[in-house]
Amino acid sequence: MxxxxxxxxxxxxxxxxxxxxxxxxxxxxxxxxxxxxxxxxxxxxxxxxxxxxxxxxxxxxxxxxxxxxxxxxxxxxxxxxxxxxxxxxxxxxxxxxxxxxxxxxxxxxxxxxxxxxxxxxxxxxxxxxxxxxxxxxxxxxxxxxxxxxxxxxxxxxxxxxxxxxxxxxxxxxxxxxxxxxxxxxxxxxxxxxxxxxxxxxxxxxxxxxxxxxxxxxxxxxxxxxxxxxxxxxxxxxxxxxxxxxxxxxxxxxxxxxxxxxxxxxxxxxxxxxxxxxxTDAEAHRIVERLLALVPLAEGHQPARTAFPPNRTVDALADALGVAADDPLRAVAFDDQVAADDAARLGEGGAALIERVSRIAGLAVSGRRPLTWRHLVAAHAVPAxxxxxxxxxxxxxxxxxxxxxxxxxxxxxxxxxxxxxxxxxxxxxxxxxxxxxxxxxxxxxxxxxxxxxxxxxxxxx
Ligand SMILES: Cc1cc2nc3c(=O)[nH]c(=O)nc-3n(C[C@H](O)[C@H](O)[C@H](O)COP(=O)(O)O)c2cc1C
Missing domain, CATH: 3.20.20.30 (Luciferase-like domain)
Structure with missing residues (x-):
């Protein structure tokens, strides 16, 4: 045995x-x-x-x-x-x-x-x-x-x-x-x-x-x-x-x-x-909440110098090799990731979207939509x-x-x-x-x- x-x-x-x-x-x-x-x-x-x-x-x-x-x-x-x-x-x-x-x-x-x-x-x-x-x-x-x-x-x-x-x-x-x-x-x-x-x-x-x-x-x-x-x-x-x-x-x-x-x-x-x-769905919702609770670089007081530098859309875009003038860099954290955005993110982006979908049950254009906040948080705080x-x-x-x-x-x-x-x-x-x-x-x-x-x- x-x-x-x-x-x-x-x-x-x-x-x-x-x-x-x-x-x-x-x-x-x-x-x-x-x-x-x-x-x-x-x-x-x-x-x-x-x-x-x-x-x-x-x-x-x-x-x-x-x-x-x-x-x-x-x-x-x-x-x-x-x-x-x-x-x-x-x-x-x-x-x-x-x-x-x-x-x-x-x-x-x-x-x-x-x-x-x-x-x-x-x-x-x-x-x-x-x-x-x-x-x-x-x-x-x-x-x-x-x-x-x-x-x-x-x-x-x-x-x-x-x-x-x-x-x-x-x-x-x-x-x-x-x-x-x-x-x-x-x-x-x-x-x-x-x-x-x-x-x-x-x-x-x-x-x-x-x-x-x-x-x-x-x-x-x-x-x-x-x-x-x-x-x-x-x-x-x-x-x-x-x-x-x-x-x-x-x-x-x-x-x-x-x-x-x-x-x-x-x-x-x-x-x-x-x-x-x-249930799987309940577990996914817990992860979605954990991702949403990761502090991102928004409304942060500048005095808090210990804030990690990778919690911005820009840092994500850099990591995925997105061009400096790409409109993606101007999105807000709570904007949904649209299908044509996702297509522009390349292999690294596809892998990240797949991971977030697996752990949080979210999908591009899905019933529970994927936002930039989820992607930035999952990328900045991998687990x-x-x-x-x-x-x-x-x-x-x-x-x-x-x-x-x-x-x-x-x-x-x-x-x-x-x-x-x-x-x-x-x-x-x-x-x-x-x-x-x-x-x-x-x-x-x-x-x-x-x-x-x-x-x-x-x-x-
Ligand atoms: C699963 C795991 C748990 C660890 N827990 C501790 C820990 O509690 N405290 C600590 O100082 N280092 C911890 N380490 C780090 C190691 O002691 C080690 O310093 C670090 O992995 C660097 O590797 P090296 O010492 O072999 O160079 C942990 C490492 C692993 C892989």
Whole structure:
């Protein structure tokens, strides 16, 4: 029988689509993040998803308001998972840690603590970071280059493993009668003297229930792929389409095999942004609304310098190669795209019109007309939407699994909580019916490792 997929939620409380926070009913106040986090965790747990995943970004600035608003201000990932440890009992909790700026001893300690507190539900996503402003927040002059970052990341993984291994499973004796608390022979130092990381150990938290906590890695460069394929249990990939995902997964598995590892022990996880509703038409209307809510360059105060420059009809026309004197450049955002306009936009324009039609159900001269606003917004803020009812969403998951494109998905929600609820309440039951989501509630007490179906790697 084919294995079910690994399915987790990539949690962004402000929504994964930049205009999601503007959708009616969407969560938009960081002061109430505790409520929304609790709500998302309960939803995810009831749908028996495998994990909740929290990314990280080590800087902020006003430029993020329009580009990636969810990065502006949010609860740090380790705090988020520790908070949720207390309100969940089954679901895995994965926090991102940046190896370029993080301290391995502190990281090993807080993740081991999470693992103990949750009975083995902790996971860690290691990233090396792509935000240059992070340097200034951590006393550095500049963000290190790719090679230096990945050299450190490799030492970081070694440090984590040695620290988690610094207590034998049976080192804690606690024999009150004999007065013996520990077996000193079961406690060893980490003894790492790397070029960038030095750590003595042992760790001051007893051995975590999972032994070695599952390691996730997210990145795109060749060094990132090497790290994921040799060290990670889960590799998070960027997958713009199925062909790309198939190629990336195959490459990761080849590197793993060349390194003497069983490729099956590496799970490749693709992102997906489903917009789910009871019917396809309803789901299309949600996307149409999200597109309409993308701020475009109209009535914008000039002082708001962080506004992205690509949100104009002119920018779209430039991208599509439309002549400088073409009357298209003078259209208003809410004008309909006429058939002869569409014909003048060339191949790029046709592809964009096809995409908007697929995600928002709008067509040139259609019953629900396509306007320039939809095209400019879809071009300026691209997203890998999969839009439709539960069957359509499940078809997407199934076709990717059957094609060998992914072992699982990180599910993003355009806005919270309604779109996450739509996924857990409409799509998840259909995924379970098709055997794509394990969803066996009888596995209470399963560790994250059990859920991910990865070997213990303790002796690897
Ligand atoms: C699916 C995915 C999720 C990622 N999540 C994060 C994140 O939460 N925080 C972060 O700093 N970087 C994140 N990254 C970025 C990577 O860490 C990496 O810095 C970036 O992709 C550049 O690639 P490279 O580090 O391999 O050069 C993510 C990348 C991917 C593909």
């Amino acid at each position: 084919t294995e079910p997929l690994i399915i987790g939620a990539m949690v962004r409380t402000l929504g994964a689509y930049p205009s999601g926070w503007r959708h009616p009913g969407a969560h938009r106040d960081p002061a109430t993040d505790a409520d929304i986090l609790r709500h998302i965790a309960r939803e995810g747990e009831e749908a028996v998803l495998d994990y909740l995943f929290f990314g990280d970004w080590l800087a902020t600035g006003p430029d993020l308001e329009f580009r990636d608003p969810y990065l502006l201000a949010r609860i740090d990932p380790v705090s988020a998972v520790l908070f949720l440890a207390g309100v969940t009992s089954r679901i895995g909790l994965i926090a991102t840690v940046n190896t370029t700026y993080g301290d391995p001893y502190t990281t090993a300690r807080s993740l081991a603590s999470l693992d103990v507190l949750t009975g083995g539900r902790a996971g860690i996503n290691l990233v090396t970071g792509a935000e240059p402003r992070a340097a200034g927040n951590h006393g550095r002059d500049a963000h290190a280059d790719n090679e230096t970052r990945y050299d450190r990341a490799e030492e970081f993984v070694t440090a984590l493993r040695r620290l988690w291994d610094s207590w034998d499973e049976d080192a804690w004796i606690a024999d009150a009668e004999r007065g013996v608390l520990i077996d000193p022979a079961g406690l060893r130092s980490a003894d790492l003297h790397g070029a960038q990381i030095r750590v003595t150990g042992p760790l001051n938290v007893a051995r975590p229930p999972q032994g070695r906590i599952p390691i996730v890695h997210a990145g795109t460069s060749p060094r990132s792929r090497a790290l994921a394929a040799t060290e990670a249990d889960l590799a998070l990939i960027a997958a713009p389409n199925i062909a790309d995902a198939i190629a990336t997964r195959a490459q990761l598995r080849t590197i793993a095999a060349d390194a003497g590892r069983s490729p099956a022990s590496l799970k490749v996880i693709a992102p997906v942004l489903p917009v789910v509703a009871e 890998a939407f999969v839009v439709g009812d539960a069957h359509l969403i499940a078809d997407h998951f199934e076709s990717w699994r059957d094609a060998g494109a992914a072992d699982g998905f990180n599910v993003l929600s355009a806005f919270q909580p309604a779109q996450f609820e739509a996924f857990t309440r409409l799509a998840a039951p259909e995924l379970r019916r098709r055997g794509l989501l394990a969803g066996d509630t009888d596995r209470d007490g399963a560790t994250l490792r059990d859920r991910l179906r990865i070997s213990s790697r303790v002796d690897a």
